[in-house]
Amino acid sequence: MTPFAIAGVQMHVAALHSNVEAMRHRIEILMARFPWTQMVLFSELAPYGPLDRYAQPFPNEALEIFQEDARRYKIWLIPGSMFEKREDGRIYNTSVVINPEGEIVAKYSKMFPFRPYEAGVAAGTEFCVFDVPDVGRFGLSICYDIWFPETTRQLTSQGVEVLLHPVLTGTTDRDAEIAIARATAAQFQCYVFDVNGLAAGGVGRSLVVDPAATVLHQSAGQEDMFPIEVDLDQVRRQRETGLKGLGQVLKSFRDRDAEFTVYDRDSGADAYLKTLGPLATPGQGSAAGLKSTDPRTALGYLEKAETPPKNFSVFHGKTGSD
Known part of the structure; x- marks a missing residue:
């Protein structure tokens, strides 16, 4: 068994002021209640909310604070994402991975901004894969990325065993997104940690899915902290013998005859x-299509x-x- 404890934090996210101190407060509570937690994942755009006018340069003070917290609690920390404003003026939706030494070991910008609604947000082009020593390989995608299975295909083809997926979904398509999260776990035989926010940060209903598409935890519409101990050996076993001893989807894709x-x-x-x-964006009374x-x-x-x-x-x- 290769156990590893990952906690999702579903919390209220404000749009008009910083949520950084509120996030830190929840980390403190989480680690007091569940000191065995080894990794903490927040929702998309948790630190500064969903408005790109609060875009930050990278690095920034908030990241330095989160690095300090990762060191203090000896945890891997993914503090959601935030809008990043680069020197050329372009804005990206960017997340970082901080290790227990407080180092930023990976950075990822969302590949599929929710266009046309996020028309002013640039798309990233680099995948995010990182290793937790003696545990396994992790990958990061953000919200709308999961609707494009090519993103997870790329990650799992590089050996990713746990997909970390911060989201901000406050719309009526949350049911579809939950179904996609379960399907992703089955298609790619991986764990999926799908963490949504509340208020300006979403409608909640975060979930954790195992490689057999079994939902290990699903939040409702209130604040929630959910540490789940995963077993990476389960991923390796199922990838070798098939989902419940049946479909060996990764190997079948590898051995395919078709080219797309x-x-x-x-x-x-x-x-x-x-x-x-x-x-x-559709207009009122639009008859398109x-x-x-x-x-x-x-x-x-x-x-x-x-x-x-x-x-x-x-x-x-x-x-x-x-």
């Missing part, structure tokens, strides 16, 4: 996506006189593969 041309932007396989219109269109025209083949892919077929108005 959709990832080649010049292949034409994503022609349909180019018909979907701009990435824009409601026009009836021949599916082949929607894919651009009739308009551009292109030859459809070999496996493309049209049958009774539906598109699909033979």
